[in-house]
Amino acid sequence: ETRPMIGLGVELMGPDAIGMGGETMMIPRLSVSLPIWRSANRSRIASAESAVMAAKETASAIRLDLDSGREEAWTRYREASDRVTLYRNRLLPRSIELADLMLAEYSSGTGSAEDVIRARRETLDLQLRLSEAQSDRIRAVILLQSLYPDIP
DSSP states (O other): OOSOEEEEEEEEOOTTOBOTTSOBOEEEEEEEEOOOOHHHHHHHHHHHHHHHHHHHHHHHHHHHHHHHHHHHHHHHHHHHHHHHHHIIIIIHHHHHHHHHHHHHHHHHTSSOHHHHHHHHHHHHHHHHHHHHHHHHHHHHHHHHHHHOTTOO
16 A cells, blocks of 8 residues: 555466467556555645745745834934934024124124134034934935835
């Protein structure tokens, strides 16, 4: 049942089948029967099913990783945009105004040069931070474009 079977046999033709030389005709037979191993097929099916499940789990993990990457990219973009807005609309204009006020006080003789330099340094520092925030926003946009190819 679990091994191939080979059968050999001879079929004798009846008294009517006598050859030309008076001999009785014989027809040899050979038969081979191959069993189907159900347990081997079951193990192949089980192996294929487990490979499919592993592939589904891998795809699910990749999908979750991609989703978290997208969410992180959107968060980076929003944070960088908020910083650009803060520096451009609030902090930098106030710093420039303060530096101009310090320069006016210095010009009138009531302020010190150190205050003017400190105010100008603060303005330059805010401009540098604005530039960094703009760079961060651009990097976030590039990352988003790689994750969402249809974003212009």
